[in-house]
Amino acid sequence: MSEQTLSRRELYREQTRAEIMMIGLRQIADGGAEALSLNAIAKEMAVSGAALYRYFASRDELLAALVVQSYEDLARTLEASAAKRHKLGPARVHAVAAAYRAWALAEPHRYRLVFSTRLDPGRLASDEIVLASQRSMNVFLQALGSLPPHSDATGRGVSPALAAQLEAWHQRSSEPALSPATLRLGVTCWTRLxxxxxxxxDGHLHATNIDPALLYAAEVEDLIG
Incomplete structure (x- = not known):
């Protein structure tokens, strides 16, 4: 909804929600998701805790909104990378994978937020969060779907049961039909990267003296073919 179509009250509500989310995200950047506190946000905004609950009914609701916001930011980053120069094939996969890593390194608190946040299963499986997460996955699927058929090796031997589950998962996507092999490659790409x-x-690679960038690049090459 544009600002032109918002009433003054609606505009104030949107601005207040945005301020709450900005402060909440700063709390998470400083101390992780467990640091998110509606009472602390209310204190910083000089309003009562009860007033804050008019904008977010619970801490979990605010957390879910921040998860959705972060997923959407990640998706925009990946979409911009895919649209710049790389239209098809391995170069597009490399571009999207590089953008994914760059976003994670630039926004580690948001990366952990979308992939490590503890929410109740119902909220985590809500349409809003699922669709937001699928948007970034769609960029990977588009890139992987443009690979030559022989590069689809990760999908070989997909069982009928797994193929059905992959397709059911894919039905929530706006992407066109993709082969079970490409869908499996998409999930494999996500889990491995x-x-x-x-x-x-989390610093676990530091002691190995292995350059994470080289390891990541090698993994992308392996996934491609």
Missing amino acids: HGIMSLEL
Whole structure:
């Protein structure tokens, strides 16, 4: 909704929600998701805790909104990378994977927020969060779907049961039909790159003296073919 179509009350509400989310995200950047506190936000804004609950009914609701906001920021980053120069094939996969790592390194608190946040299962599986997360996955799927067929090796031997589950997951996406092999490659790409990024961000690779950038690049090459 544009500002032109918002009433003064609606505009004030949107601005207040944005301020709450900005302060909440700063709390998370300073101390992780467990540092998020509605009472502390209310104190900083010089309002009562009860007033804050008019904008977010609970801490979990605010946390979920920040998860969605972070997923959308990640998706915009990946979409911009995919649209710049790389239209098809391995170069596009490399560009999207590089953008994913760059975002994680630049926004480690938001990366942990979207992938490590503890929310109740119902809220975590809400349409809003699922659709926001799927948007960034769609960029990977588009890139992987443009690979030559022989690069789809990760999908070989997909069982009928797994293929059905992959397709059911994919039905919530706005992407066109993709082969079970490409869908499996998408999930594999996500899990493997996320594994490396999590180890890097938490400092677990430091003691190995292995350059995380080289390891990450090698993993992308392996996924491509």
